[in-house]
Amino acid sequence: MTGTPPRLDGILETAVYVDDMAAAHAFYSDVLGLTRMVTGDRLFAYDAGPAQTLLVFHRGHTGEDVQTPGGVVPGHDTTGSSHFAFRIGRDALDDWRTYLKASGVDIISEVDWPAGGQSLYFRDPDGNVLEIAAPPLWPNFTASP
DSSP: OOSOOOOOOOOOEEEEEESOHHHHHIIIIIITOOEEEEEOSSEEEEEEETTEEEEEEETTSOOSOEEETTEEEOOOOOOSOOEEEEEOOGGGHHHHHHHHHHTTOOEEEEEEOTTSOEEEEEEOTTOOEEEEEESSSSTTOOOOO
16 A cells, blocks of 8 residues: 545445335434434435435445436445444433433443543433434544534
C-alpha cells in the first residue's frame, strides 16, 4: 500500500436486519422517534441525525443484486443479531433511561467506560443490540453536535 488514503467524512449509513418489518417500524418510529424517509419491501430508511441514515433491511430479502436506474446495488444479508449505537449528549442519559423504562423497553446493560462515558444497552423487537452512548467514550467522541 502506498500513500495516505483520502479522508472519510464519517459513517453515512448503518444497517440492521430484521424479520418483522412492521414491528421494526413501530419500534424505530414510535419508540425511538425516528422519521422514516424511504419505505419499500426490502428496506426502510430512517433519519438518524444530520447526514446519518439507519437502514432497516428485511432479513432474507436482500441477498440478490438489485438493478436501479443508476447502477447495481450488490446483494447483502446477515444472520443473527447485530449492534449499533446512537450518540446522545451526556445530559440526556437519565432522560433516555426513564423514557425507555416508561416505553416498556428493558435496559439489558449499563456500562461506565474508562474515559468517563456511559452507555445504555437494549434490544429491538428482532433482538438486535442497540446502544445509547454519552461521551466521552471514544477518543473522537467528546460531545454531541
